[in-house]
Amino acid sequence: MTTGIVGLGLIGGSMAKAYKAAGHTVFVANRTRPTADFAILAGAADGILDENTIPQCDLILVTVYPDSTVRWIEENQDIIAKDTFVIDCCGVKREVCERCFPIAEKAGFEFVGGHPMAGTQFSGFKYSFPTLFKGAPMVLVPKKGADMAYLTHVKELLAPAGFGRYSVTDAETHDRVIGFTSQMAHIVSNAFIKSPTAREHKGFSAGSYRDLTRVAWLNETMWTELFLDNRENLIFELDTYINELSKYKKALEDGDAQSLKALLAEGRIIKEEVDGVGKRQN
Numbered sequence: 001m002t003t004g005i006v007g008l009g010l011i012g013g014s015m016a017k018a019y020k021a022a023g024h025t026v027f028v029a030n031r032t033r034p035t036a037d038f039a040i041l042a043g044a045a046d047g048i049l050d051e052n053t054i055p056q057c058d059l060i061l062v063t064v065y066p067d068s069t070v071r072w073i074e075e076n077q078d079i080i081a082k083d084t085f086v087i088d089c090c091g092v093k094r095e096v097c098e099r100c101f102p103i104a105e106k107a108g109f110e111f112v113g114g115h116p117m118a119g120t121q122f123s124g125f126k127y128s129f130p131t132l133f134k135g136a137p138m139v140l141v142p143k144k145g146a147d148m149a150y151l152t153h154v155k156e157l158l159a160p161a162g163f164g165r166y167s168v169t170d171a172e173t174h175d176r177v178i179g180f181t182s183q184m185a186h187i188v189s190n191a192f193i194k195s196p197t198a199r200e201h202k203g204f205s206a207g208s209y210r211d212l213t214r215v216a217w218l219n220e221t222m223w224t225e226l227f228l229d230n231r232e233n234l235i236f237e238l239d240t241y242i243n244e245l246s247k248y249k250k251a252l253e254d255g256d257a258q259s260l261k262a263l264l265a266e267g268r269i270i271k272e273e274v275d276g277v278g279k280r281q282n
Contacts, residue, residue, distance in 0.1 A: 001019075001024045001025070001058045001059060001157070001160075002024070002025045002027070002056050002057050002058050002059075003025065003058065003059045003061065003160075004026075004027045004029070004053065004054060004057040004059070004061070005019075005027070005028045005029070005045070005049065005060075005061050005063065006029050006049065006060065006061065006062040006064060006072055007029075007030060007062065007063035007064035007068075008028055008030040008035050008036060008039055008063075008128075009063065009064075009124055009128070010119060010120065010122065010123050010124060010125075010132070011089050011119070011128075011132075012028075012030075012061070012063035012064075012089075012125075012128075013039065013044065013124075013128025014128040014129055014130060014133065015061050015089075015133075015161060016039055016045050017128060017129060017130035018131070018132070018133065018160050018161050018162065020044050020046075021130045021160075024160060025046050026044070027046060027047050027048060027049035027054075027056075028040070028044075028047075028048065028049055029048065029049040029050070030125075031064075038125070039125060044128075051076075051079055054080060054081075055080070055081050056081075057080075057081070058083070058084060058157070059085050059086075059087065060085070060086045060087070061088075061089060061114075062086065062087070062088045062089065062090075063088075063089040065090070065221075065222055066090045066091075066095050066096050066225060066226070066229055067225065069088045069090055069096055069100070070096060070099045070100060073088075073100055073103055073104075074103060077106075078107065080107060080109045081109065082109055083109075083110075084109045085109070085110045085112060085153075085154065086104065086109060086110065086111050087112045087113075087114040087158070088100065088113060088114055089114050089115065089116055090226075091115060091178065091183075091222075091226045092174075092178070092226050092229045093113045093115065093139075093141045093171035093174040094174075094175045094229075094230075097111075097171040098171070100113075101143055105143075110143075112140060112141065112142050112143070112154055113140065113141030113171060113174070114138060114141070114158075115138070115139040115174065116133055116136060116163070117136055117138065117139065118132050118136035118137075120132075121214055121215065121217040121218070123219050123222075133162050133163055134164070135162065135163075135164035136163055136164055137163065137164065137165050137166070138161075138163040138166050139166075139167045139174055140154060140166055140167070140168050140169075141168075141169060141170060141174055142154065142168065151168060175230050176233045178233075179230050179233035179234045179236070180233075180237050183223075183226065183227060183230060183233075183234050183237075184234065184241065185215055186215045186216075186218055186223060187227075187234070187238070188241070189212060189214065189215045189216040190215075190218065192212060192213060192216070193213050193216040247259075247263055248260070251263060
């Protein structure tokens, strides 16, 4: 298989390394040419993805920001081969899919929305590694009318990445759910670390602190674009969270142990239900 990778950050770099490690031909493009040249020198790619190599690709993975993804596909639509599958790896799907499905249909190639659910707090090619996606979930947003054979082929194209399971959904559902599972977690973590007490935590923190603050270490340029593209869903989640926090605050202000205990129990029970845990013995 010949694979093109657009963008050589953590996601794109890891994709390039995974496909190359699996024995496939990999062509890469990056906003800064030296990074692409380094990827070739490091053995993660075979050459540059350009007007000569784009038509050779069976698969093109676009791993840049949403607006840049659409722009790259628009600019190169005329040289993408008719049997090529183009899969984006953006964190939002509605904005990208609404713009890219019509481009692909008109140009004659296949476009699939994708979101690899894997990452670390670090960004950039130097932190990429070939097993980043091993066992991880992959969310797919295919075109309307895609059948099982179509999806099976998409999974075959993505097999070198090593995903553990696939979810197939529509763009609206993806963005609504991801606003809760990913984007809210980043906002909560980023806001939580702003407490002045954070600078005094050493020697007083363990797993709960590390888990809650890990994603505060983020790429603010990328997440700003993702948050704004999904702002309606994110505002809903923020309103819900702020409303719930106000209940805890009031119980504390009133010294109301009964209400506080009920709130804590409610959260525990919902967590158990969500995770499918049986009723716990108290």
